[in-house]
Amino acid sequence: MQKSLLLGVEAIAQGAIDAGMSGVYAYPGTPSTEIAEYVQHSKLANERKIHSEWSANEKTAMETALGMSYAGKRTMVCMKHVGLNVAADCFMNAAITGSNGGMIVTIADDPSMHSSQNEQDSRVYAKFAMIPILEPSNQQEAYDMVRFGFELSEAFGTPVMMRITTRLAHSRAGITTATDIVAENEMSLPKDKQQFILLPGIARKRYKLLLSNQEKFEAASAESPFNQYTEGTDKSLGVVACGLAYNYLMENYSDGDCPFPVLKVSQYPLPRKMIEKITSECDKVLVLEEGYPVVEEMLKGYLSKEAVIGRLDGTLSRDGELNPDMVAKALGFEIEEGMAIPDLVAARPPALCVGCSHHDVYKALNEVIAEYGEGRVFSDIGCYTLGALPPYRAINACVDMGASITMAKGAADAGLIPSVAMIGDSTFTHSGMTGLLDAVNENAPITVIISDNESISMTGGQKSSAKGKIENICAGLGVHPDHLHVFTPLPKNHELMKDIIRKECDYQGVSVIIPRRVCVQKNIRDQKIKKALKAKAAAKA
Amino acid sequence: MKTDMVIAGVGGQGILSIAAALGSAALDNNLYMKQAETHGMSQRGGDVQSFMRISDKPIYSDLIPKAGADIILSVEPMEALRYLPYLKKGGYVVANSSPFINISDYPDEDELVKTIEALPNYILIDADKIAKEVTGSTRAFNFVMLGAASPFIDVPFKYLEEGIREIFGRKGEDVVKMNIDALHAGRKFSQDNK
Numbered sequence: 134m135q136k137s138l139l140l141g142v143e144a145i146a147q148g149a150i151d152a153g154m155s156g157v158y159a160y161p162g163t164p165s166t167e168i169a170e171y172v173q174h175s176k177l178a179n180e181r182k183i184h185s186e187w188s189a190n191e192k193t194a195m196e197t198a199l200g201m202s203y204a205g206k207r208t209m210v211c212m213k214h215v216g217l218n219v220a221a222d223c224f225m226n227a228a229i230t231g232s233n234g235g236m237i238v239t240i241a242d243d244p245s246m247h248s249s250q251n252e253q254d255s256r257v258y259a260k261f262a263m264i265p266i267l268e269p270s271n272q273q274e275a276y277d278m279v280r281f282g283f284e285l286s287e288a289f290g291t292p293v294m295m296r297i298t299t300r301l302a303h304s305r306a307g308i309t310t311a312t313d314i315v316a317e318n319e320m321s322l323p324k325d326k327q328q329f330i331l332l333p334g335i336a337r338k339r340y341k342l343l344l345s346n347q348e349k350f351e352a353a354s355a356e357s358p359f360n361q362y363t364e365g366t367d368k369s370l371g372v373v374a375c376g377l378a379y380n381y382l383m384e385n386y387s388d389g390d391c392p393f394p395v396l397k398v399s400q401y402p403l404p405r406k407m408i409e410k411i412t413s414e415c416d417k418v419l420v421l422e423e424g425y426p427v428v429e430e431m432l433k434g435y436l437s438k439e440a441v442i443g444r445l446d447g448t449l450s451r452d453g454e455l456n457p458d459m460v461a462k463a464l465g466f467e468i469e470e471g472m473a474i475p476d477l478v479a480a481r482p483p484a485l486c487v488g489c490s491h492h493d494v495y496k497a498l499n500e501v502i503a504e505y506g507e508g509r510v511f512s513d514i515g516c517y518t519l520g521a522l523p524p525y526r527a528i529n530a531c532v533d534m535g536a537s538i539t540m541a542k543g544a545a546d547a548g549l550i551p552s553v554a555m556i557g558d559s560t561f562t563h564s565g566m567t568g569l570l571d572a573v574n575e576n577a578p579i580t581v582i583i584s585d586n587e588s589i590s591m592t593g594g595q596k597s598s599a600k601g602k603i604e605n606i607c608a609g610l611g612v613h614p615d616h617l618h619v620f621t622p623l624p625k626n627h628e629l630m631k632d633i634i635r636k637e638c639d640y641q642g643v644s645v646i647i648p649r650r651v652c653v654q655k656n657i658r659d660q661k662i663k664k665a666l667k668a669k670a671a672a673k674a
Numbered sequence: 675m676k677t678d679m680v681i682a683g684v685g686g687q688g689i690l691s692i693a694a695a696l697g698s699a700a701l702d703n704n705l706y707m708k709q710a711e712t713h714g715m716s717q718r719g720g721d722v723q724s725f726m727r728i729s730d731k732p733i734y735s736d737l738i739p740k741a742g743a744d745i746i747l748s749v750e751p752m753e754a755l756r757y758l759p760y761l762k763k764g765g766y767v768v769a770n771s772s773p774f775i776n777i778s779d780y781p782d783e784d785e786l787v788k789t790i791e792a793l794p795n796y797i798l799i800d801a802d803k804i805a806k807e808v809t810g811s812t813r814a815f816n817f818v819m820l821g822a823a824s825p826f827i828d829v830p831f832k833y834l835e836e837g838i839r840e841i842f843g844r845k846g847e848d849v850v851k852m853n854i855d856a857l858h859a860g861r862k863f864s865q866d867n868k
Contacts, residue, residue: 307706474755484720
């Protein structure tokens, strides 16, 4: 029996490769990034020429995946939870078109916001779209579920969501992989030639089909190997444990001695009969779920007529990720507190790397902004968001991918002039370009700094879609060449940088400043790869 | 057979290679293991930790409960103390004494040493120095640390050697030997100073 040591995200990637996937589409975002990365480095995936290049953003990724599904092949699209907001237009409509080749939408939620702006629960989106969800409780299930998910998707002609959270994504375990590798699908067009044309007349029919499919999805959940009902002797409490939360329950009964009936839920819509059984045979039901109280709210009902406890009544914290201690407490166990953290332990927040180009940009920017007064720098998502922390405290906003440019424009429209946007190269090509077009069309008095380190650094140095084309993109969108600057942010260029920023802050129109210097981490990695290749070539010669 | 340990350090110090060697050792010997780690934003010079669980029975939670860890292995002295709430009564703190200072309010080093020395069970080891003495470079300090923790890990020592062989094998015998030497040196220090 072959076992591989894999992260949850890697198990999903390997599962997809072994299940005959022809393409993965993704934009990096913690904790989802390593799925596509794993496919990029997989030998079998490379032999099969499985698509794994990064997409410009989550929306383009979702749409491209839908195109591959249209053409009959199996595909997976991956992103972090907030990425689904970007891709939501396609996601919601893909539920109406349905799929042709198997399509899995893998979303990695980040409860407790380890690396995120919020902790939205993607199960709400899947419910909104009315498609099935698979929610693995461990890495092995994650691997097995991918093959199951493609089969489910093809059986019902629907995209399927695979929902994971940070702890499953970034925890490693020994995985038994399949010995029978599935061949890729042959290309095949949808049988119904109108399936993907969402004109109102056709969309209404497709929507009725989606509605009538709900019963089938529920029947599939009832028969799912991933949903299990375990009988119990003590019916004063029943436990509904969803996905990863099942582990925190079992951690407290590792000898298998849980006295309560337990319903493990790893496939949605909820298996109705099992839910009816647990609520009718138990005095009270405890719902354990990672993220929002989605299942708890459904069981409890608006009028709280059912005896259901969980996050809503304070049995468990309303926010943040679960852990074994919280669950133990909810089950009535005494918690043993460990030693306290000594007072001398200081916080060690993340910081910009030594030598990072963003340092040079913020040093110059802060000195110039001081001349105009604070409160006018709108930033974005990336390493440069760390400019919010000491020593710079340079930014006043960080909301979503691309919001720096558009928020600066809105503030300028309101009279805050100059307004400055601070955005990275990859975030610009992800969602900054359209906002810049708005600004150009009205010649809004904003100064956009695109701090270009030629990499998607926060998530580990993936290739940026910008690929050195940023100034051409800006010029193409209509930024005037006199107000489009590219230079190297280094301490020796400090005064030059300040002069440019000041000049453009005084200009009553759109200007774009591009400080360009490669990410120091990426540079180290690139040098290592170069050295290794050179050594390899030398060994050959 | 069951060991729960928190491996701690600062983003960029490479605590994951320790976890990888251990994980490989566990897997090759048909033990169950789970190892949760930190990715993303906190990797940029922030505090990072990995929860490592090895057992001969199935493991459920990826996270270790409070007061549940047999060992805190920290490649940095202050970071060892951050995870004390996770240390089991009678558990060991194994800490590198070389500080990694990237913040302005880093505590006084003598105070730090005193705080660690006040713990009931601890090994405080200058892993950087020992690695340099034994292998000629500080690079293998991570495996000096794993060696120092090894007397408290409920996994046969030879499995750890095999784990190192597994993860460094493709880099050549020299690299394997360097890390195994470091592992032995760390283990010896612990056995002499328990």
